[in-house]
Amino acid sequence: MRSSKLNFPFTAIVGQEKMKLALVLNAINPKLSGVLIRGEKGTAKSTAVRSLAVLLPNLHVVKDCPFHCDPYDIHKMCFECREKVRQNVNLEAEERQTRVINLPVNATEDRVVGTLDLEHAIKRGEKRFEPGVLADANRGILYVDEVNLLDDHIVDVLLDSAAMGVNSIEREGVSYTHPAEFILVGTMNPEEGELRPQLLDRFGLCVNIEGISDAEQRVEVVKRWVAFEEDPDAFIKEWQTAEADLRTKIVHAREILPEVEISDEVLNKIAQISIEIGVDGHRADIIMMKTAKTVAALHQRPVVTFEDLEESADMALQHRVRRKPFEDIVLDRERIASVLRQNVSVTK
Amino acid sequence: MKTANAKRREASGRVIYPFTAIVGQEQLLLALLLNAINPSLSGVLVRGEKGTAKSTAVRALADLLPDVEVVADCPFGCHPRDKGRMCLSCRERLSGRAELKTEQRKVQVINLPIGATEDRVVGSIDFEHALREGQKRIETGILASANRNILYVDEVNLLDDHIVDLLLDTAVTGINIIEREGISFAHPAEFALVGTMNPEEGELRPQLLDRFGLCVSIESIPDAESRVMVIKRREEFDSDPPGFSQKWARRQESLRTRIRRARELLPRTFIPEKTRAFIAQICLLNQVDGHRADIYIEKTAKTIAAFNHRLVPTLEDLSQAAALVLPHRSRRTDLPKKTLEDFHRMLAEELAREEGHSSERQRSDDEDSSPVQVDADQMVTDEDSEFEEGDGASSSKATGDTSDLNAPDSAARLEPGTDSEMLGNQGEVDGQRCRDRLFGVGETFRVPPLLLDRDRNVRKKSGRRMPTKTLRKTGRYVRSTAERRNDDLAFDATIRAAAPHQKNRVRRDVAIAIEESDIREKVREMKAGSLMLFVVDASGSMGTRLMTETKAAMISLLLDAYQKRDKVALVTFKGDSAEVLLPPTNSIDLAKKLLEDLPAGGKTPLGHGLLKAHELLINHLRRDSQTTPLMVLISDGEANVGIRHDRTYEGPGYSALLDELFEIAKMIREDKRIKTLVIDTEEKRFSVFRNASTSPSMAQRVARSMGASYCKIEDFRAGGLVRAVKEQVH
Structure with missing residues (x-):
């Protein structure tokens, strides 16, 4: 649709x-x-x-299902769709x-x-x-x-x-x-x-x-927006290749994601970062690991590197840092980097 | 009959970790397992x-729960022989000599959604049935499904x-009584x-x-290795849930076996009379209310023993039980949890040492079996360990002997020492940082009732400060109305309205024909909480005594806010800025902690504080226009930092500062939605220099221009707040 x-x-x-x-x-x-x-x-x-x-x-969805169930995954279906599968009614699929x-x-x-x-x-x-x-x-x-x-x-x-x-x-x-x-x-x-x-x-x-502070880039923002407003179809056409490239990248990344491996060293560093920064619970660790894997997949790498972790750490930690009175909520990037550096020197 | 939960599990059809x-x-895993073994432990709070x-x-616990015997066709899952706890229909059938068909079913985890x-x-009444057949039938609720689950x-x-x-009511009696919509019905509802x-x-x-x-109480694991393990297992599970559970199936099965054995063993466990003295000792030390704690420690210790294949709980079992039963019952709020745990450990150690030379062999047994390892790997190996009936018994006999002599002594010795240590620590915390001082909290007191007017506004929020009408579909059903507002149908009233017209109506497939004009809706009522915003002066002028007293006043107010389910927020100002320390939250605990850690020192930017507070309230009102926020300013009013940095406010400029301040105050007064209260913390020794009636204190002047109620911190204790608020309301 x-x-x-x-x-x-x-x-x-x-x-x-x-x-x-x-x-x-x-x-x-x-x-x-x-x-x-x-x-x-x-x-x-x-x-x-x-x-x-x-x-x-x-996506492949069951036609007319208000919940857009996946016709090929019985575990995540709504009650009605599952009943249909059980009674061997064929689910009509459509792409959307x-x-x-x-x-x-x-x-x-x-x-x-x-x-x-x-x-x-x-x-x-x-x-x-x-x-x-x-x-x-x-x-x-x-x-x-x-x-x-x-x-x-x-x-x-x-x-x-x-x-x-x-x-x-x-x-x-x-x-x-x-x-x-x-x-x-x-x-x-x-x-x-x-x-x-x-x-x-x-x-x-x-x-x-935040808003972009670089004047040149700001001009670029306005330029592109005006171009889009004036003739959206032409503008979209102009960007078609870039869009297609990114789409392919996403599709590829999705394919290799399940195979991406993460070494114990990287996992160890994830845990160390969490301890060093001080976060509540384990969700930060898990998300950091998943993000690093996904970043690796995006870069078409089968193994997670420390760069991938560095790229993902702040996104996962930003909002989970514990905060005390009269302290800023700013995430200390330097501390993350230093934990990572220790890591590199140890592995060498 | 399928319970709602079973249906749901089927519907979601997903694999559980x-x-x-x-x-x-x-500790968490142990507590849950103990409940699976012994339902009479009445549950866990995590x-x-x-x-x-x-x-x-x-x-995950749902997967491990054992089977119980139930009456096959009973919606409440009654026990087939325990007549005292049966529902009416089962009891009638039993006395009518009718054969009760039984079946085995798993104990289930019934979910009670927040909404x-x-x-x-x-x-409630089964309206589908009522409509089709014109008969009254009960549709049982969550409490019915929860019976014996x-x-x-x-x-x-x-x-x-x-x-x-409702929950409390049912939990106390073990019976759920439905008394509504023209039906009256009771059924057993005993649950953990x-x-x-x-x-x-x-x-x-x-x-x-x-x-x-x-x-x-649980926290995240501080050790890197285990954290890595957490990540790894989670990822493994996420990428292939069925495969992962397959991998753990053997461990799950052996744990299930262990639970089943423990259940069989449980009725045979016992606590020697003398060990009870030890339990009583722990409870006394913790100043618990009533005797529930004693009973639960005993039950829990027995269950732990059964879980570890013992008939008599060891000391270790007892202290583990105490650690599970006491945290939420202990009135020793002066001591942090850790210290209490240390107490127990020391008590236990003391006793163990005494008993140590009595039996050499027994200690080695303790080392083998005492720590209840709920770690997965351990469970499998533990299963094979022998049955240690005799040793266990001898160990606790030794316990009993020594506890009489030692326990009172050690308790008395421990208490005062730790108390003073606590105070010492509190004074030192943050001592150095930016030379701010941290003040203890003075004695708290009960706040006189701070009730705002009941009003006619319709609210969405719940709380206890004021009774109010609500349009949400939760809340108490108080009456019905013919006015259509939110499709919250009042079934009983609708039927009543339709009843007189039945003769003249055409019915299609239904027993009662209902038309648009019959529809009645429910009017619900709930108590709304308000928002209490504390604006606290943390500047240097708030001397030691004052800060201590201020904190006491605020914590008392917080306590009141807690009981009324109000939200609280905290803005403090000092130095040259103000800060939102705590955005509106329900967590009184957090507010209290922040207050206790609040350092004081520096100048007094009162204007900043008020501006920040105003901004916060405006934002809050934008999100939730139905609360009436109460702003409580706690300060001596002696502002000495202005809003604008490019101006000096010294000497002749001081009047500019006041103008600014009063302007902000006026802005707050003009917002009619915000109620304000000023608690003046001016020290008495300063107030004697002026005539109180002719020249008001600074805080008083601020209060006046803000249109706020005003009271001195000394009066606050004496009930001045009630007067203050009453003045403000009328």
Whole structure:
């Protein structure tokens, strides 16, 4: 399903390399559990997310299934689809682009988790479920602009589904469950308040972005944007090769990702970095490892190097560093680098 | 009948991370296993930072749970012979000499979702049946499924208050009573409650806390090697879940066997009379409320013994049990958890030393078997270890003998020493850093009730400060309305409205014909919390005594906020800037910790503080326009740093500083949504230099221009706050 509005090409976005990298990594490996983009207004956050979807390879989905189940994976199917498989009904498959589902900040709980239509039930005596945003987002990208302004109980619901990969609705003794696995991409402006640490931790990666300060690049931003506005089709055509290149890269990376190996030395350093920096829990370690692997896959390398780790460490640690009163939340890159350096000298 | 949970597990159809593959976290794993062996331990509360395998462990437990015998067609899974705990229908059938068909089923982990409604939890009328057949039938809820199972609440501290009340009620009696929508029904609901929580997100109510038999606090593993192991296993699991579980299947099976054996052994375990003295000693030392702790230590120690193939718990078993039972019951809040653990260890060591020369052989036995290794590799090997009945018995006899003599002594010796050491430490922490001083916390006191007006606004948030109507579909169902607002259908009222018209209506496949005009909706009520924002002066002018008293006042307010489920936020100012120390959160604990660590020193940028506070409140109101935030400024009001750095405020410029300050204050006053309170910390010895009635203190002047309630910190203790708030409300 292609939206009628044309998207600014991902590769044509000037600068913001970290953000682009984080998004591409998530496109390669959905297990990275999302990106949180912290930064000012007007820094191409939304543009990047929307144009990422165009880059993603197409999905196979069960036709007419509201949850877009994968017709070839029975473990992650919704109840109805699985019943059909069990009764040997053939599931009609179709190919479709990955979708970006927008979760508006003022969304109600009903809209997010879906509703059991009780009125229908009471009049007709049968249950009917109306899918919500989480159903739409299954196997897609869930994009939450201004995630820090989201209502607390909606955040709880999101957390729960993101963690379990399942959304369950319970009303008046009726319950309904469906799969809800999605790449969670959130943006926030830290000036408007921080996110709860619990939710922060659920985002696999985090990048801080700011407006570009280099005058030349700024001019380039405006130039490209004007060119796109004037004639989107021509502009997109112009960037076609770059887009195709990146898409191939993503597809290749996805293919080799399962084979990427990581040595014990690198794993050891990951643990050391976590201990040195001081993070809560083990999620940082796991994400760091997954990110490093994905970076290696992106570079078409079968073995994770220390450079890959260095490239990924700050994205995974940024938002997990413990903070004390009157201390800045700045991540000490130097400390990470020094742990890595120790590592290199030891291995030599 | 399939329970909702079984259905869900089927629906999700995913492979669960194996229990035995969890790295480290021995205490957590042990606590969970003990509950699998002995359901009467009534559950575990798992407290810990995010990302420490809390939820993973609980979910993994489901795979290890043993079988129990149940009445085959009973929705509550009644025990086929225990008449006292049967549901009504089973009991009737049993007394009617009817044969009860039985079957074996696994103990299950029943999930209670945070967003669950009251109907779903306790059960309600089955409306589908009612509509089709025109008959009354109960649709049982989560509590029914939980009978004789484990009830699992993820993020239990986020559970709505009225659901917590329901849980408590049921947990006390073991019976769930449905009394609603024209039905009255009771059924057994005995369950072990397993909850996980992240203390950063707020604390649990003490009554609920006490319902958990055991409590475990977990942290991430500090050792690099194990961390690597965590990463490796997780990745292996993620890349091939079925293969990974296959690999661990043998270990899972042997652990299952071990649990089953422990269950068989459990009824035969016993605690010698004299060992009880030791238990009592530990409980006294910890100043626990009531006797639940004693009972649970005994039960837990027995279960640990059974798990380790012993009939009589050893000392090590006992101290392990104490470490699980006491953390959430001990009133020794003056001591950190670690110190208490040391106490237990020292007590145990002392006793062990005494008993050491009594039996040489026994110590070697202890070394073999005492640490309950829940590590996966260990479990497999342990399984083969022999049955050590005789040795165990002799060991605890020795324990009993010595504990009488030694325990009281050692307890008395330990206490005062550690107390003073604690105080010493507190004074020294952060002593050097930027020459800020850290002040202890004075004695806290009960805050006089700080109730805001009940209002007519509709709210989405829950809390306990004010009763309020809510449009969310949770909260107590108070009455119904014909007004359509949110499709939250009131089934009973709708039927009642439709009933008189049935004669004239055409029915299609349903017993009752319902039309648009019959629809009634539920009006729900919940208590809303507000936001308390503390703006704290941490400048040098807040002397030692004052800072101590300020902290005491704030912690008392925090305590009050906690009981009312308010959110708190913290802004402090000192030097030449202000900072949001704590964004709005439910975690009173975190606020308290930050306060205790709050260093003081430097100038007083009051203007910055107020601006920052205002900004924070505006942001919060934008997100949640329905709270009424209360801003509490704690300061002496003696500002000496202005907003603009390019200006001097010394000497003649001082009036410019005041103008600025009052302007900010006025801005806050003009925002009618924000209520304010100023607690003046001016020292008495300064106030004698001026006539209080004619020349107000600086803080008083700020309060006036802010339109705030005002009280002195001394009055605050004496109930001045009530007056202050009342003045402000009227």
